[in-house]
Amino acid sequence: MNLKVQLPGMNCKNPVFPASGCFGFGREFAEFYDLSILGGIAIKSATLHKRFGNPTPRIAETPMGMLNAIGLQNPGVDVIKEKELPWLAQFDTEILVNVAGASEEEYVEVVKQLNDVENVSAFELNISCPNVKHGGIGLGTDPLLAAKVTRMVKEVAKKPVYVKLSPNVTDIVAIAKAVEAAGADGLVLINTLMGMRLDLKTGKPILANVTGGLSGPAIKPVALRMVYQVAQAVQIPIIGVGGITCAEDVLEFIYAGASAVEVGAQNFVDPYVCKKIIEDLPRVMAKYGIEDINEARGRSYRHE
């Protein structure tokens, strides 16, 4: 049975990554299991300077999911380069560095600073985080802006560039195609869906940021639909993400056209979830007669 997946810049022992923002830099989860079992790790967004993020409350629960408005809190690219990436080098896994910025130039600058770090396997451009008032939302929702930042980063990047797309758009395929044409090596979809909740006593929003990004099982059908649509429209590989909690979910995303997956909010619910999924995947593959995970890719739309 084969679980190995080849992606630009990444030789994954299995298709399971924890998603950016849901795994920090891995330190907390390394207390629970050996991170070397992972196909890869999408680490928390790096920005040029350190960011404290949004005021609290930053978390609200929803039916089968949660809203977050963290606001890209991170120690800045310098600290990530000097402390977090060297610490991660002890694990035998692929490191996908998520990059965010308030301007196109910031993405370029962060990528330049991380270009020569040996254990960086590839970059994942966060052009879709719905929490940052400047930059993010604008870039991810406009095909021209999404293509522009992709092109600018590709010009300087020495590692493959994946672009993580926002689902908060009318036509995800148009954005995906624009990003592919601009030179992206892969796509990651989807980021969180923008939402909100209100406090029944005060009538005010629960999140201090008013709106936040919805994640968890609630968004899985939306993510599957978008992966399914985009996979048939582009040639570059897709990492699927959105509401995955078990090995069966992974298979669904692979059927929809993803080459690999990221597991997000479920890491908060069950710190062992990625380990459990990886261990359970062979059983689920066997159940559905799949010898090689790569064979199952795109089964939903292929004529066999």
Place this chain on the structure above:
Amino acid sequence: MKEDIGIILSNECIAQDTYRMVIQSSLAKQMNPGQFVNIQVEGTFLRRPISISSYEEDTYTIIYKVVGTGTAKLSTYQANDQLNVVGPCGHGFPIHEDQDNILIVGGGVGVPPLYQVAKEYRSRNKNVAVVLGFNDASQLFYEKEFKDLGCEVFTATMDGSVGTKGTVLDAIAENHITNDFLYSCGPMPMLKALEKVYEKGYTSFEARMACGIGACMGCVCKDKKDHDIYYRICKEGPVFEIGKVGFE
């Protein structure tokens, strides 16, 4: 810290909307005063962070208030049901062997984690004054339990239905309590008021959390003096030295 499945020994209502659950688990051996467990509740997505009230050799006790659907569901769990938790989480209350006169101040559902602190100090034969604040008599709990440990116990209720009418600070003044090494947990206005009066001791904070293990950055707070320094309430906390954390 690990995922643990314990067996519920009892789950009983001890005051209005307030429940005490005793769980059998070897996890008890790893616990320190003031830590919490992050509880999986059927039908809700995120876990519920609940402070550990006390622990013995192979059992631990939580006391929680029903405030929403998750805690309402938790209150229906019965003896012999399983309880899935991640824990013990966070940093709790340090115990100081050289402190002889301890003041414990709890407000409402902030009272539970202070019970283990009282146990620790009473087992060392220290003088422990306990002030418990509640809205009214129907919500009062653990007055007797603290007394049984040998603590001097005072109560305050906002409506005066039991103890001093007013806040915990009113009760401290009325009873001329001079112990000044403070352990506190309770609503934010109470913690703020205490911080103006006391300089030594510890405070435990509550926060909306997602992961409870320090990964999601959902529950951060800033340092009181240096706003470039932040703490994760679930990881560096929930207990902090008095005056360390800036109130928003």
